Amino acid sequence: MSRPATGSQGPFLAAAPLSRTHRLALGLEVIDALRDEPADVHVAVENQPPPHRVPALTSLASTVLYDPGIQLPHLPRGRRAGRFRLLFDERTAPPVHLRVYDTARRYVPRRLEVPFAPLATVLAEERSGARPASRARRIALFAGAAYGPQGNATGLRGRVEDADGVPVRWARVTARHPRQGDVLGRAHGDDRGEFLLVLGAPPKQAAPRCFAVQVLLDFAATTEPGGSAGTDMDPLAGLPLERLPPTGSPDSVSDGTGLPPTYSVRATVPASLRLGRLVSPDAPFTLPEPE
Numbered sequence: 001m002s003r004p005a006t007g008s009q010g011p012f013l014a015a016a017p018l019s020r021t022h023r024l025a026l027g028l029e030v031i032d033a034l035r036d037e038p039a040d041v042h043v044a045v046e047n048q049p050p051p052h053r054v055p056a057l058t059s060l061a062s063t064v065l066y067d068p069g070i071q072l073p074h075l076p077r078g079r080r081a082g083r084f085r086l087l088f089d090e091r092t093a094p095p096v097h098l099r100v101y102d103t104a105r106r107y108v109p110r111r112l113e114v115p116f117a118p119l120a121t122v123l124a125e126e127r128s129g130a131r132p133a134s135r136a137r138r139i140a141l142f143a144g145a146a147y148g149p150q151g152n153a154t155g156l157r158g159r160v161e162d163a164d165g166v167p168v169r170w171a172r173v174t175a176r177h178p179r180q181g182d183v184l185g186r187a188h189g190d191d192r193g194e195f196l197l198v199l200g201a202p203p204k205q206a207a208p209r210c211f212a213v214q215v216l217l218d219f220a221a222t223t224e225p226g227g228s229a230g231t232d233m234d235p236l237a238g239l240p241l242e243r244l245p246p247t248g249s250p251d252s253v254s255d256g257t258g259l260p261p262t263y264s265v266r267a268t269v270p271a272s273l274r275l276g277r278l279v280s281p282d283a284p285f286t287l288p289e290p291e
Contacts, residue, residue, distance in 0.1 A: 027078075046111070102141075108188040137244065145194045149278065155279075156217075157196050157279070169191050172219075175197055216269070219265065219285060221263060222238070222260065
């Protein structure tokens with residue numbers, strides 16, 4: 001039996017090179033709302049693939065094991081912290097529902113509906129040779145209970161309850177100047193009613209020798225409790241799905257400054273803070289029932 005000559009492929013053929021094109025559907029950057037820097041968090045996809053069955057957890061397990069991801073598929077991370085990407089495949093269609101969260105409770109989670117251009121539009125842009133539209137979105141997360149602010153921060157750690165002493169989940173808190181009405185700081189409450197509000201800058205009337213900082217606190221909460229899943233075992237049950245506007249449109253959702261449509265201000269309370277300190281009131285803030 002003769003042997004193939006040196007350099008011959010023999011009975012086998014050389015493998016042809018394979019190429020595969022990955023097209024970006026959405027690029028997401030998650031930032032720390034206080035420091036304006038990347039936030040090291042997780043991003044899970046609620047509707048890609050189709051709706052996920054929430055794992056069966058006991059009440060005790062759901063309390064001890066804080067995992068808002070509930071085994072949902074996650075977006076791949078980018079090369080830099082706080083960056084994620086969604087690629088087109090046969091199941092990718094706009095919009096995408098995302099839950100952005102941190103298991104260490106450094107940030108308050110958010111649920112977002114993010115629109116993006118369908119694949120047909122992206123392919124048409126490529127054929128036309130036109131400059132492609134931006135597929136990047138930048139969203140902010142607010143400080144959670146385990147967040148470590150700067151040592152000289154002026155702020156407030158608090159808890160929001162209803163008239164029966166039950167924590168008000170996912171409240172929003174805004175600190176305003178008592179006379180001018182300027183916004184001095186914002187906070188998002190978590191599933192336990194806890195929030196951390198840090199002032200971006202003290203009011204102008206505060207001076208190094210004047211340690212008291214007077215503010216008005218607006219407390220907003222949803223009037224239509226709803227769930228992100230059909231079970232209370234989901235740690236994000238009741239957290240509203242916020243819908244981002246199309247790219248280029250006016251947007252108060254991405255940065256977390258706008259209230260969700262089902263929210264309304266239910267109480268305005270004066271508060272005295274201490275310049276350069278975090279204060280914690282002895283009693284929780286109580287919200288009346290929505291009218």
